[in-house]
Amino acid sequence: MGRKVTVSRREHFNAAHRLYNPAWDDDRNREVFGKCSLPNYHGHNYELIVRVTGEPDPETGYVIDMKVLSDIIRAQVTDRFDHRNLNIDMAEFRQLNPTAENIAIVIHDILRPLLPADLALQVVLFETPRNSVEYPA
């Protein structure tokens, strides 16, 4: 029985967003989301940490080739999210509030099918140096 190791790759993207529930009126949005619901958007430097867990391959010693992992994250996530308005430019958030929680779930769901099924995946997303989320919990 091999021993499991978690490997992490850190990437980043800068994006604009606002928090807004279209089912609510502006007052209710303002009450719940505060400044984050302001209509002209604000933005963040998002730091993304992708954690992959599995047994190192006996031939390569790798859980996953980090260059391959990096290329997947860049092509599928950061190239698409970087310098975008998450609410306007990303189809994934047309019907979904782009909270850090939902962004982490979306990124997880993009990456999950692209990684070998026997490797566990966790997405950690820092919205600011002080706020971060993890999915799956």
Added chain:
Amino acid sequence: MVYLTRIEHFNAAHKLYNPAWTKARNEEVYGRCANENWHGHNFELHVTVKGIPDPETGFVFDAKRLSRLVNERVVDRLDHQNLNLDVDFMRDRICSIENLVVAIWRELAPHLPAGVRLHRLKLVETPRIHVEYFGE
């Protein structure tokens, strides 16, 4: 003379865009930063003042008062705003961090108390990019 630095932060949207140019020219010069739908950053503002410590308090300037001043004059007007659309002192300026740091200096410098002078502003746009301005 002692230099005292207070660090504050704000999150904002912006785009780099010169309205005198075509969209194609803006994209050529500013690349992704010209995205018409904005992007954004966690900005950090480092405010350094200089002075001689007061013999009674030992302070160049009460750091809590400096924080309050920076927040009232600058950060509260920038935080969670769109720098191109919402900030009166950036109107008609290209929203680069170079221009922003100069504009922040102008908003802040006149409001420091006698004996305390603004020495440096450092504006951090990302962990990899920042500008410094010394009022020259």
